[in-house]
Amino acid sequence: MAAMLQSLGAASASVVSSDHSIKLPPAFSLPVVRSEARSISGPINATRKTGKLITKAVAAKAENPASAASKPGHELLLFEALREGLEEEMGRDPRVCVFGEDVGHYGGSYKVTKDLAKKYGDLRVLDTPIAENSFTGMAVGAAMTGLRPVVEGMNMGFLLLAFNQISDNCGMLHYTSGGQFTIPTVIRGPGGVGRQLGAEHSQRLESYFQSIPGIQLVACSTPYNAKGLMKAAIRSENPVVLFEHVLLYNLKERIPDEEYVLSLEEAEMVRPGEHVTILTYSRMRYHVMQAAKTLVNKGYDPEVIDIRSLKPFDLYTIGNSVKKTHRVLIVEECMRTGGIGASLTAAINENFHDYLDAPIVCLSSQDVPTPYAGTLEEWTVVQPPQIVAAVEKLCQ
Amino acid sequence: MPSATEEDFMYAIEEAGDWREPILCYLQRGELPRDKVEAGRMQYKAWRRTKYEFEIHHLKQDVSTQSVDNGGSSSGDGGDCSLEKNSRKRRHNLRRPSKSTASMAAHRTTALHKTLATAVLATRHLSTAAITVETSLPFTAHKIDPPSRSVETSPQELLTFFRDMALMRRMEIAADSLYKAKLIRGFCHLYDGQEAVAVGMEAAINNKDCIITAYRDHCLFLGRGGTLLEAFAELMGRKDGCSKGKGGSMHFYKKEGGFYGGHGIVGAQVPLGCGLAFAQKYSKDENVTFALYGDGAANQGQLFEALNMAALWDLPAILVCENNHYGMGTAEWRAAKSPAYYKRGDYVPGLKVDGMDAFAVKQACKFAKEHALKNGPIILEMDTYRYHGHSMSDPGSTYRTRDEISGVRQERDPIERIRKLVLAHDLATEKELKDTEKEIRKEVDEAIAKAKESPLPDPSDLFTNVYVKGYGVEAFGADRKELRGVLP
Numbered sequence: 001m002a003a004m005l006q007s008l009g010a011a012s013a014s015v016v017s018s019d020h021s022i023k024l025p026p027a028f029s030l031p032v033v034r035s036e037a038r039s040i041s042g043p044i045n046a047t048r049k050t051g052k053l054i055t056k057a058v059a060a061k062a063e064n065p066a067s068a069a070s071k072p073g074h075e076l077l078l079f080e081a082l083r084e085g086l087e088e089e090m091g092r093d094p095r096v097c098v099f100g101e102d103v104g105h106y107g108g109s110y111k112v113t114k115d116l117a118k119k120y121g122d123l124r125v126l127d128t129p130i131a132e133n134s135f136t137g138m139a140v141g142a143a144m145t146g147l148r149p150v151v152e153g154m155n156m157g158f159l160l161l162a163f164n165q166i167s168d169n170c171g172m173l174h175y176t177s178g179g180q181f182t183i184p185t186v187i188r189g190p191g192g193v194g195r196q197l198g199a200e201h202s203q204r205l206e207s208y209f210q211s212i213p214g215i216q217l218v219a220c221s222t223p224y225n226a227k228g229l230m231k232a233a234i235r236s237e238n239p240v241v242l243f244e245h246v247l248l249y250n251l252k253e254r255i256p257d258e259e260y261v262l263s264l265e266e267a268e269m270v271r272p273g274e275h276v277t278i279l280t281y282s283r284m285r286y287h288v289m290q291a292a293k294t295l296v297n298k299g300y301d302p303e304v305i306d307i308r309s310l311k312p313f314d315l316y317t318i319g320n321s322v323k324k325t326h327r328v329l330i331v332e333e334c335m336r337t338g339g340i341g342a343s344l345t346a347a348i349n350e351n352f353h354d355y356l357d358a359p360i361v362c363l364s365s366q367d368v369p370t371p372y373a374g375t376l377e378e379w380t381v382v383q384p385p386q387i388v389a390a391v392e393k394l395c396q
Numbered sequence: 397m398p399s400a401t402e403e404d405f406m407y408a409i410e411e412a413g414d415w416r417e418p419i420l421c422y423l424q425r426g427e428l429p430r431d432k433v434e435a436g437r438m439q440y441k442a443w444r445r446t447k448y449e450f451e452i453h454h455l456k457q458d459v460s461t462q463s464v465d466n467g468g469s470s471s472g473d474g475g476d477c478s479l480e481k482n483s484r485k486r487r488h489n490l491r492r493p494s495k496s497t498a499s500m501a502a503h504r505t506t507a508l509h510k511t512l513a514t515a516v517l518a519t520r521h522l523s524t525a526a527i528t529v530e531t532s533l534p535f536t537a538h539k540i541d542p543p544s545r546s547v548e549t550s551p552q553e554l555l556t557f558f559r560d561m562a563l564m565r566r567m568e569i570a571a572d573s574l575y576k577a578k579l580i581r582g583f584c585h586l587y588d589g590q591e592a593v594a595v596g597m598e599a600a601i602n603n604k605d606c607i608i609t610a611y612r613d614h615c616l617f618l619g620r621g622g623t624l625l626e627a628f629a630e631l632m633g634r635k636d637g638c639s640k641g642k643g644g645s646m647h648f649y650k651k652e653g654g655f656y657g658g659h660g661i662v663g664a665q666v667p668l669g670c671g672l673a674f675a676q677k678y679s680k681d682e683n684v685t686f687a688l689y690g691d692g693a694a695n696q697g698q699l700f701e702a703l704n705m706a707a708l709w710d711l712p713a714i715l716v717c718e719n720n721h722y723g724m725g726t727a728e729w730r731a732a733k734s735p736a737y738y739k740r741g742d743y744v745p746g747l748k749v750d751g752m753d754a755f756a757v758k759q760a761c762k763f764a765k766e767h768a769l770k771n772g773p774i775i776l777e778m779d780t781y782r783y784h785g786h787s788m789s790d791p792g793s794t795y796r797t798r799d800e801i802s803g804v805r806q807e808r809d810p811i812e813r814i815r816k817l818v819l820a821h822d823l824a825t826e827k828e829l830k831d832t833e834k835e836i837r838k839e840v841d842e843a844i845a846k847a848k849e850s851p852l853p854d855p856s857d858l859f860t861n862v863y864v865k866g867y868g869v870e871a872f873g874a875d876r877k878e879l880r881g882v883l884p
Contacts, residue, residue, distance in 0.1 A: 131701035141671020178639035
């Protein structure tokens with residue numbers, strides 16, 4: 001299982017690859033439950049109908065054109081979904097613009113902004129010099145006058161250089177100006193542990209940003225929620241940081257043709273279950289689903305929730321799940337110390353302590369810089385066997 | 397009056413004079429300085445003034461019944477009597493005055509001083525003729541042709557400059573007292589001494605142009621249309637403040653006036669300023685952005701990053717370095733290898749301006765605006781000075797001498813310069829200007845009283861304006877059950 005995931009990762013980590021589809025061995029399948037496509041207009045606590053259980057969400061082989069035409073929606077990769085979302089928003093609102101390194105003529109280092117500069121011009125899809133601090137500052141300044149910039153960090157780790165601008169100006173200006181200025185920026189970029197990219201290019205920045213007041217954090221994990229969250233983030237009046245993952249850009253999924261926007265504070269029910277609640281986000285969702293397959297074979301019924309919204313947490317969905325299963329396991333790629341899991345543990349303990357039968361277990365990546373060596377890197381992040389072992393221990 | 401020979405002496409009035417003393421002496425007793433040239437000048441000046449109750453006042457220009465020569469204009473050096481400052485006794489030659497001072501006084505006093513309120517200044521019949529003023533120093537330029545030294549202005553503008561600068565000065569002094577009375581807490585950075593930059597800049601632009609600055613923002617806020625009440629209430633942390641009491645001294649903003657703050661982190665406002673310029677270019681409105689920073693911030697890297705981008709894309713950004721020669725406690729020569737801040741843009745043209753001369757500032761800003769709209773960014777270095785320390789917790793005298801401060805105050809004070817210009821062009825009398833200042837003082841005191849009455853923010857205001865209510869966004873805390881704030 002791990003080897004197959006590695007081969008998936010190896011293909012997707014190559015940025016100059018022109019081969020978009022991933023050929024996987026037929027035995028590989030990922031059960032995915034998708035909530036129905038709908039735009040967010042109803043109250044947050046509307047009951048959510050689960051869609052059909054779709055197996056083989058990632059295509060095993062190239063589909064028969066005849067059968068493809070009959071199914072609703074269209075198939076695309078995650079980075080294409082992001083691009084679609086961005087393009088639709090840019091077409092809809094002339095104030096949306098993109099700042100980033102190599103987003104224009106090069107098309108984006110992960111091809112998220114490919115061909116957008118040809119369509120919308122050099123000023124709307126702005127190729128910036130390598131000056132994160134100041135072009136993030138420029139985006140905030142432009143947002144103060146009403147533009148809606150989307151800032152791309154080539155790697156989230158580079159945004160550490162812009163931390164002052166993100167924290168003080170992006171996050172706090174709405175408050176310190178007494179509400180006079182809104183900063184509708186989106187800051188997005190790939191982060192997380194990739195395929196032997198080295199310590200500085202494999203940073204998990206969610207933990208660093210989560211205390212900044214005034215910003216929202218979301219993490220996307222599938223093409224469907226990537227597009228929806230991108231659109232919601234652009235339409236939101238608040239500054240939003242959208243975390244993508246380097247290894248997930250080449251995930252393929254069929255998404256609806258109709259327009260949809262997802263809620264920025266909603267969590268996604270990936271797999272309903274009875275015995276244990278597993279909370280996860282971003283790439284760890286796939287590790288969890290892999291482990292879930294093993295667990296199902298062993299007789300457990302885990303409920304898997306992709307929390308998506310890292311700030312603020314969707315404690316409504318999470319709370320309902322905890323009340324049902326009474327056991328919580330958090331699996332995340334963030335650092336152990338001061339990470340998203342740590343905050344989530346605290347929040348659940350504060351609010352749902354009475355419903356817990358066992359202490360919350362939090363599996364995070366190790367508090368180390370990501371090593372280069374492949375085996376060491378593997379041990380830095382949480383692997384499916386660890387998840388299985390943790391669930392077994394929890395459910396005793 | 398006894399006639400005098402060379403040997404007779406008369407002692408002048410005991411106090412060491414301001415410039416009015418010798419004129420008073422002449423008008424009262426006919427005393428003239430020994431030097432013939434000086435004596436001639438003295439008589440000429442005295443012809444244009446009259447004594448009224450121990451004060452000397454100018455004549456109105458259109459008082460035509462007098463046999464007074466109203467020609468010419470002394471360009472603002474009315475204070476120069478060429479008397480030594482230290483000597484208390486004067487030796488003057490007595491001379492018979494050529495005109496009877498008493499009759500002169502009788503003629504002229506009736507034509508003046510109907511009321512002493514500043515209403516006089518407003519309703520006073522001022523000639524609308526344009527006045528041309530020369531800036532104190534020529535502009536020094538880097539990679540560009542400097543603008544001319546002659547600035548067109550009008551009497552109304554001169555008086556407005558005086559009033560605005562006096563208001564700003566008064567506000568800052570009042571803020572000083574409020575801070576010492578512990579009504580203003582935290583950091584308070586005062587702008588007195590630098591008023592000419594704010595006032596000159598405002599005169600050259602409109603409120604669609606944007607200004608963004610760092611934490612020394614009280615006076616720029618006033619210039620952009622902020623009221624005294626908003627300023628003082630914000631300083632004291634009250635609800636009626638411009639940022640509802642949640643920003644403080646370093647976070648004054650006025651969206652309608654095009655004033656974008658008010659930023660605490662040194663240098664961070666310059667990329668924001670370039671962003672404002674980017675938005676102006678994006679929306680294609682013909683406006684510019686002035687991004688102000690200090691000589692301390694001029695060494696920040698993000699400034700050069702932003703300048704590079706502004707120059708690359710021809711953004712209408714004007715970077716203004718308010719060089720008051722001290723970055724908190726560090727003199728500019730100790731912090732910067734090259735303190736010629738106007739040259740540090742390298743490929744970006746620059747202009748060095750005397751920041752204590754409001755007209756030089758006005759000329760430079762007008763010039764910069766025209767340049768930026770056509771050719772992209774330009775750097776202006778305003779050579780200015782702050783009398784207070786960096787902030788209220790800095791006495792301001794540990795890294796510079798008191799003589800230096802008082803020297804600048806005497807030689808280059810911006811308000812004094814305007815005062816001299818006003819008096820030299822006969823636009824107001826000394827008394828009227830003093831009355832304007834009194835009125836301003838009253839206005840400031842009233843604003844402070846009103847601000848003191850303003851309530852402190854409610855506890856629920858702690859959670860307002862953290863997020864904006866927008867699409868699909870409702871902010872709670874981490875605990876979804878408790879609605880922590882009512883979103884506006």
